[in-house]
Amino acid sequence: MALLEITDLSVHYGRVRAVHEVSLTVAEGEIVTLIGANGAGKTTTMRALSGLQPVSSGRIHFDGEDITHLRADLRVIRGISQAPEGRGIFPGMSVRDNLDMGAYARRDRHLTRAADLERVFTLFPRLKERSRQAGGTLSGGEQQMLTIGRALMARPRLLLLDEPSMGLAPMLIGQIFEILQEINEQGTTILLVEQNAHRALSVADRAYILETGSIVATGTGSALLDDPSVRAAYLGVA
Amino acid sequence: MTGFVDRLRLADEQRAAFAAWPRRWWAGLPRPVRLGALVAFAAFLVALPILQPPVLTTTGTDFTGVLFTVGVYCLCALGLNIVVGLAGLLDLGYIGFFAVGAYSVAVFGSPQSKLATEYPWLVCIPIAIAISMVSGAILGGPTLRLRGDYLAIVTLGFGEIVRLTAVNSEVLGAAAGIPEVPRPPGERADGTRLFTIVDVTPFYWLVLALIFLVVLAGANLERSRVGRAWVAIREDEDVAQLMGVPTFRFKLWAFAMGAAVGGLSGALFASRQTFINPESFPVQTSLMFLAAVVIGGAGNKFGVVLGAVIVAYLPERLRSIDDGLLVVWYVSLVLGLATYLLLRRRGPRDGPRTYLRLGVVAGILAALPPLLLAMPEVFGSRGEIGQLRYLMFGLALIVMSVFRPQGLIPSRRRAIELEDRAKEVEPGATS
Amino acid sequence: MNIDFLIDNFADLSVTGLAQGAIYALVALGYTLVYGVLRLINFAHSEVFVTGTFATILTLRGIGIGPDDPVPSLLMVLLTLVLASIVAALSSGAVALLVERVAYRPLRRRNAPPLVFLISAVGASLVLMEIYALFLGRDNVRVGNLIKPRTQFTVFGADVTNRQILIVVSAVLMMVVLDSFISRTRLGRGVRAVSQNPDAAALMGVNKDRVIALTFLLGGLMAGVAAVLYDLNFGVTKFSAGFLIGLKAFTAAVLGGIGNLRGALLGGLLLGLAENWGQALLGSAWRDVIAFVFLIVVLMFRPTGILGESLGRARV
Numbered sequence: 001m002a003l004l005e006i007t008d009l010s011v012h013y014g015r016v017r018a019v020h021e022v023s024l025t026v027a028e029g030e031i032v033t034l035i036g037a038n039g040a041g042k043t044t045t046m047r048a049l050s051g052l053q054p055v056s057s058g059r060i061h062f063d064g065e066d067i068t069h070l071r072a073d074l075r076v077i078r079g080i081s082q083a084p085e086g087r088g089i090f091p092g093m094s095v096r097d098n099l100d101m102g103a104y105a106r107r108d109r110h111l112t113r114a115a116d117l118e119r120v121f122t123l124f125p126r127l128k129e130r131s132r133q134a135g136g137t138l139s140g141g142e143q144q145m146l147t148i149g150r151a152l153m154a155r156p157r158l159l160l161l162d163e164p165s166m167g168l169a170p171m172l173i174g175q176i177f178e179i180l181q182e183i184n185e186q187g188t189t190i191l192l193v194e195q196n197a198h199r200a201l202s203v204a205d206r207a208y209i210l211e212t213g214s215i216v217a218t219g220t221g222s223a224l225l226d227d228p229s230v231r232a233a234y235l236g237v238a
Numbered sequence: 239m240t241g242f243v244d245r246l247r248l249a250d251e252q253r254a255a256f257a258a259w260p261r262r263w264w265a266g267l268p269r270p271v272r273l274g275a276l277v278a279f280a281a282f283l284v285a286l287p288i289l290q291p292p293v294l295t296t297t298g299t300d301f302t303g304v305l306f307t308v309g310v311y312c313l314c315a316l317g318l319n320i321v322v323g324l325a326g327l328l329d330l331g332y333i334g335f336f337a338v339g340a341y342s343v344a345v346f347g348s349p350q351s352k353l354a355t356e357y358p359w360l361v362c363i364p365i366a367i368a369i370s371m372v373s374g375a376i377l378g379g380p381t382l383r384l385r386g387d388y389l390a391i392v393t394l395g396f397g398e399i400v401r402l403t404a405v406n407s408e409v410l411g412a413a414a415g416i417p418e419v420p421r422p423p424g425e426r427a428d429g430t431r432l433f434t435i436v437d438v439t440p441f442y443w444l445v446l447a448l449i450f451l452v453v454l455a456g457a458n459l460e461r462s463r464v465g466r467a468w469v470a471i472r473e474d475e476d477v478a479q480l481m482g483v484p485t486f487r488f489k490l491w492a493f494a495m496g497a498a499v500g501g502l503s504g505a506l507f508a509s510r511q512t513f514i515n516p517e518s519f520p521v522q523t524s525l526m527f528l529a530a531v532v533i534g535g536a537g538n539k540f541g542v543v544l545g546a547v548i549v550a551y552l553p554e555r556l557r558s559i560d561d562g563l564l565v566v567w568y569v570s571l572v573l574g575l576a577t578y579l580l581l582r583r584r585g586p587r588d589g590p591r592t593y594l595r596l597g598v599v600a601g602i603l604a605a606l607p608p609l610l611l612a613m614p615e616v617f618g619s620r621g622e623i624g625q626l627r628y629l630m631f632g633l634a635l636i637v638m639s640v641f642r643p644q645g646l647i648p649s650r651r652r653a654i655e656l657e658d659r660a661k662e663v664e665p666g667a668t669s
Numbered sequence: 670m671n672i673d674f675l676i677d678n679f680a681d682l683s684v685t686g687l688a689q690g691a692i693y694a695l696v697a698l699g700y701t702l703v704y705g706v707l708r709l710i711n712f713a714h715s716e717v718f719v720t721g722t723f724a725t726i727l728t729l730r731g732i733g734i735g736p737d738d739p740v741p742s743l744l745m746v747l748l749t750l751v752l753a754s755i756v757a758a759l760s761s762g763a764v765a766l767l768v769e770r771v772a773y774r775p776l777r778r779r780n781a782p783p784l785v786f787l788i789s790a791v792g793a794s795l796v797l798m799e800i801y802a803l804f805l806g807r808d809n810v811r812v813g814n815l816i817k818p819r820t821q822f823t824v825f826g827a828d829v830t831n832r833q834i835l836i837v838v839s840a841v842l843m844m845v846v847l848d849s850f851i852s853r854t855r856l857g858r859g860v861r862a863v864s865q866n867p868d869a870a871a872l873m874g875v876n877k878d879r880v881i882a883l884t885f886l887l888g889g890l891m892a893g894v895a896a897v898l899y900d901l902n903f904g905v906t907k908f909s910a911g912f913l914i915g916l917k918a919f920t921a922a923v924l925g926g927i928g929n930l931r932g933a934l935l936g937g938l939l940l941g942l943a944e945n946w947g948q949a950l951l952g953s954a955w956r957d958v959i960a961f962v963f964l965i966v967v968l969m970f971r972p973t974g975i976l977g978e979s980l981g982r983a984r985v
Contacts, residue, residue: 322784326782326784328784328787328788330791377965380965380968380969381965381968383972384972387709387710387783387787388923388968388972390710390712390787391710391919391964392964392965392968394916395916395961395964396961398912398913398957398961399957399958399961402954402955402957402958403958405954406954406955406958522795525791525795528788528791529792532788626803628795628798629795629796629800631792631795632791632792632793632794632795632796632798632799633792633796634792635788635789635792635795636771636772636789636793636796638788639772639776639785639786639788639789639792640771640775640776640789643776643779643781655782656779656781656782656785659779659780659781660779660780661780662780663777663778663779663780664871
């Protein structure tokens with residue numbers, strides 16, 4: 001059974017339809033990516049998954065439980081953790097406190113925090129150097145690392161990543177995707193939303209392509225990478 | 239599952255369409271009929287002080303005096319509606335502008351004031367309007383650029399500060415006040431003055447005429463470029479700004495115009511009273527004006543007038559009511575509320591908790607009368623109802639905000655705004 | 670203008686101002702906390718404060734201290750003060766929670782625009798005020814004698830009384846406790862998280878409802894303690910006493926930077942000083958006007974306050 005199952009999900013902003021009858025599944029242990037252009041509805045889907053955005057119709061099941069109308073903080077307790085897009089950090093808290101916030105919902109945080117911190121600091125040594133600095137003073141790339149690291153502190157079963165490569169230098173992007181694969185190998189299921197289709201497809205087991213709020217194509221990462229129409233539209237290759 | 243939600247939506251739209259039938263029925267009538275009905279209604283309003291209809295007339299207090307007060311409230315509600323309903327700014331110190339208008343007439347017109355100007359009434363009124371408008375602009379200048387709730391607090395303070403200033407300054411008559419405020423000119427056929435202290439009827443007609451003018455001007459204003467700019471600001475100020483609407487200037491306009499109407503109402507009030515002192519302008523009155531706008535339906539001219547009638551007339555009527563009629567009123571209030579709750583828009587997440595809540599509300603309502611009767615020392619005589627009015631309208635403000643923020647006669651545009659926002663609630667928020 | 674009077678009594682005026690300012694500061698915390706997480710001003714906070722002033726008096730009466738009784742023994746005074754503080758803080762806290770439940774939460778459920786929140790809070794404030802007026806009367810209620818002001822020491826020619834010391838020390842103590850609660854505990858971190866980035870806080874598993882209720886409660890507790898100090902300092906209260914103190918506390922909060930805990934302390938003390946100096950210059954009749962003019966001037970020149978807005982930025 002799939003860990004995450006979305007059926008016919010639709011989301012509206014006021015009267016504007018942002019996502020239309022999207023269905024997708026993520027199985028335990030997979031990396032699944034959702035790619036699409038700006039405004040295709042990727043971030044809206046993510047917000048609906050984590051409970052920040054109300055759903056107009058459709059269902060979301062996590063581990064067999066219907067969480068469509070569940071409050072965002074309760075979804076975190078179920079094991080869904082999202083690294084939000086852009087500046088999703090707490091600017092007034094130190095890096096260390098930001099990371100601690102990641103473990104906020106865990107009952108056993110006193111036992112696991114030290115080990116988890118160590119793991120995040122191993123993945124992102126930069127964060128360790130800056131652990132006493134305020135989150136708001138970090139560079140864009142460092143903030144991105146901080147959101148990912150913070151999401152890991154929750155030890156999620158499903159990690160939702162919204163545009164982890166946005167605004168990063170190419171070298172850093174490569175590094176982040178390597179880290180994602182590493183996390184995945186350690187047992188975390190990942191749903192990755194990306195505009196950078198090439199990178200996303202090369203790490204993903206499976207992928208969905210979102211266009212103006214609907215899913216237009218799906219397949220394994222490598223199949224989509226080879227698909228000529230996908231190449232033309234998303235990879236900039238004729 | 240999609241089907242179910244869609245069915246729910248459809249049912250909801252049908253019910254909404256059904257609820258809108260009075261509007262459609264009215265619009266469907268032939269033009270002459272509508273015109274005739276309006277003229278008849280206007281004639282009825284004009285004739286009210288002469289007719290003194292049995293159920294409507296207040297027995298304890300002078301009915302015409304009450305009618306005049308209601309008229310002044312209507313005028314204030316219309317003025318405040320420009321600020322709150324159209325531009326979406328919260329003004330909690332409207333009594334301040336009202337007082338500024340009243341004091342302007344008194345200071346410039348009364349032979350007893352320290353400024354020995356003694357201008358006639360017709361000169362005083364434009365001065366009063368201009369001064370209140372300017373005071374609105376002065377107050378709005380620094381605050382309208384800021385967040386909306388700053389404005390609310392600043393205006394709340396302003397209402398009290400006007401009063402304190404009056405108490406403390408000799409020019410404004412200090413605590414003693416100013417007598418001999420000028421009255422409007424005009425004579426009867428027999429050469430006696432038309433506007434006297436004894437007969438309030440001419441004052442009532444005057445305020446009626448002014449209400450008519452303000453409603454007319456307001457309707458034009460709403461349709462104008464200014465009115466559209468206000469709607470844009472109310473719905474999303476940032477977007478309006480991005481689209482090139484000079485939001486600050488339009489907000490200041492709304493604020494100053496609201497202040498002007500408030501000043502006009504105050505000036506009328508002062509002329510009718512012929513004597514004013516700081517005690518005439520308590521802070522709570524601002525909240526009563528606000529209650530009128532919110533209960534009636536912010537943004538809708540007819541709504542706020544209805545609200546003003548409820549706020550100003552009802553307590554006066556209840557003050558001198560016999561028990562039988564009181565029971566009838568109470569029962570119809572409860573029935574009306576029950577009907578509304580049954581017909582009200584149901585959300586898809588309405589569950590047992592919603593009904594539990596409704597049950598609690600119903601229980602409190604049912605328990606109120608015996609409770610009131612059981613506490614004679616607090617609610618001893620019916621005359622105390624005047625004291626209860628602030629409590630009642632405070633409750634009304636909460637209840638309306640929670641259950642029907644669009645008011646009794648909503649502005650269609652505002653109702654849509656509120657509904658759209660309600661769909662944006664985070665899942666499971668506050669259950 | 671009475672500049673000589675101001676200069677001659679400068680030190681005395683300042684000491685009085687600091688004691689009053691400390692009370693404003695405690696009340697200001699309520700505005701600041703709620704504003705921090707909701708970005709809304711809790712209009713009913715002034716009545717939350719008034720609740721405490723009455724709770725204090727009811728506690729005194731319950732113990733058997735009437736308005737005209739002589740000052741009891743020191744031990745008795747201390748016990749009474751502690752008990753009154755607890756009762757007042759709990760009552761104010763409970764009323765603050767009630768306001769949140771009745772006037773705020775249902776509106777959040779509908780995602781109502783800020784205007785509607787303000788209106789329902791104004792309604793709540795009116796209802797509370799009228800309930801107190803109905804049950805406790807519309808006249809001044811006298812507190813009773815607990816502390817006979819006695820000069821303890823003199824600074825720059827100003828007499829500092831035991832009462833003033835008690836007020837300032839308790840207020841500062843409460844603030845230190847609150848500040849460390851917000852910055853050191855898990856729940857406090859939740860409050861800071863919601864105020865800095867509500868969406869991200871929800872993604873961390875912070876229950877927003879609980880955090881919001883918590884900020885109302887904390888604000889209420891502080892207002893309750895402020896109410897005890899107010900009763901001590903002024904000796905009377907009234908159903909409508911919240912109006913002016915609310916306005917002043919709000920001014921203090923804005924002055925220091927609304928949403929900023931330390932700003933509230935700074936703003937409160939500054940306002941207390943300014944008010945007393947200004948009153949010496951212009952006459953006591955203008956005292957309440959001064960605070961208001963101060964508010965307008967602050968909004969004109971420094972709307973984000975001295976220390977800047979937001980709960981988080983003060984403590985990095």
